[in-house]
Amino acid sequence: MKLITSVATLLTFVSVIQAQNSTETYPADGTKPVPKAEWVEIVKAANITNAPILKSTGSDGPNVSGTDKYCDWAISGCTGTSIYDCPKGQWGLTFDDGPSEVSPILYDFLKSTNQKATLFMIGKNVRKFPEIVKRAYDEGHELAIHTWTHSFMTTLSNEQIIAELKWTELAIKEATGVSPRLFRPPYGDIDDRVRDIGEALGFTSVIWDHDTNDWMLAENSPGFKSEWIDGNFTKWVAEANTSSTGGLSLEHDIQRVTVDAAIKNLPALQKAYKVVTVGQCAGVPSYKESNLIVPVNTTTVSSSIIPSATPLVVVPAAPSASPTPSQQANASVSESSSNVLAASSLALSSIFIALFFI
Numbered sequence: 340m341k342l343i344t345s346v347a348t349l350l351t352f353v354s355v356i357q358a359q360n361s362t363e364t365y366p367a368d369g370t371k372p373v374p375k376a377e378w379v380e381i382v383k384a385a386n387i388t389n390a391p392i393l394k395s396t397g398s399d400g401p402n403v404s405g406t407d408k409y410c411d412w413a414i415s416g417c418t419g420t421s422i423y424d425c426p427k428g429q430w431g432l433t434f435d436d437g438p439s440e441v442s443p444i445l446y447d448f449l450k451s452t453n454q455k456a457t458l459f460m461i462g463k464n465v466r467k468f469p470e471i472v473k474r475a476y477d478e479g480h481e482l483a484i485h486t487w488t489h490s491f492m493t494t495l496s497n498e499q500i501i502a503e504l505k506w507t508e509l510a511i512k513e514a515t516g517v518s519p520r521l522f523r524p525p526y527g528d529i530d531d532r533v534r535d536i537g538e539a540l541g542f543t544s545v546i547w548d549h550d551t552n553d554w555m556l557a558e559n560s561p562g563f564k565s566e567w568i569d570g571n572f573t574k575w576v577a578e579a580n581t582s583s584t585g586g587l588s589l590e591h592d593i594q595r596v597t598v599d600a601a602i603k604n605l606p607a608l609q610k611a612y613k614v615v616t617v618g619q620c621a622g623v624p625s626y627k628e629s630n631l632i633v634p635v636n637t638t639t640v641s642s643s644i645i646p647s648a649t650p651l652v653v654v655p656a657a658p659s660a661s662p663t664p665s666q667q668a669n670a671s672v673s674e675s676s677s678n679v680l681a682a683s684s685l686a687l688s689s690i691f692i693a694l695f696f697i
């Protein structure tokens with residue numbers, strides 16, 4: 340118990356150090372993020388679909404009935420330019436809403452099976468647990484954006500959407516040194532206006548085609564049973580040989596019950612599919628700093644075979660005559676990110692030495 344308390348104290352202390360070393364004034368908890376002027380200018384120069392801002396009906400979000408005129412996935416299932424599935428034989432493994440106190444439990448398991456996943460992170464959680472974000476990146480997981488406040492994106496103004504994406508990107512970059520290319524709209528709430536704004540900022544949207552429904556377990560939905568999650572996985576595994584496509588699933592690492600469900604069912608999924616990141620299955624780079632695509636493992640994980648780590652292949656980004664406005668905005672935190680990481684690493688090492696002698 341003393342060790343657990345010490346580790347928790349360590350994580351909190353490192354988070355405070357990183358926050359103090361930040362050169363940014365991030366949105367305060369409970370407030371709506373406001374974009375920087377240079378981010379807004381990038382989007383003003385783009386061709387954005389003139390879809391209306393939808394009115395939220397409360398915790399259930401906007402009304403999704405009626406005719407879909409703007410490729411709204413929640414209304415009609417229209418995917419537009421969003422990534423939503425993987426090729427036959429592959430499975431995109433994703434987790435939303437982290438990082439959280441239980442994320443390291445998931446990371447420990449993924450590390451034990453040499454499995455990488457795409458982690459769609461909430462910006463305010465990134466600020467709370469930067470050391471967990473850094474660990475995820477260092478262990479080869481694909482970091483992606485899940486907005487700052489987990490809001491319904493079609494109910495936000497253009498400026499609010501910009502802020503939700505860019506502040507989260509900035510927080511991840513400050514923790515790791517890289518800027519994610521992928522984002523997932525909370526609740527799958529996306530239309531062409533949201534897609535266009537994301538693309539103008541250099542992002543690609545990702546949804547899913549297989550919902551584990553673990554979020555219902557996390558919300559204690561009346562009558563929902565954890566066995567139903569197991570049943571979903573069993574069905575998907577059985578369809579591996581006959582389905583014309585692979586899968587891209589929705590899971591969460593925000594509560595212990597959802598992490599436990601993932602740990603329980605992932606081994607069967609690994610035997611039936613090549614389980615990969617979204618970037619791997621879609622063939623797109625993970626980060627803006629380079630055209631980095633991690634190759635798909637050619638070995639299927641089984642109970643007796645764990646493939647060795649696959650080396651990264653880096654394809655340098657094509658140079659341009661002058662940086663774009665998006666590149667200029669991204670470059671502004673590179674130096675400060677390095678300083679933050681260096682200070683945090685020094686503090687982390689010092690505290691571990693101290694704990695050793697406790």
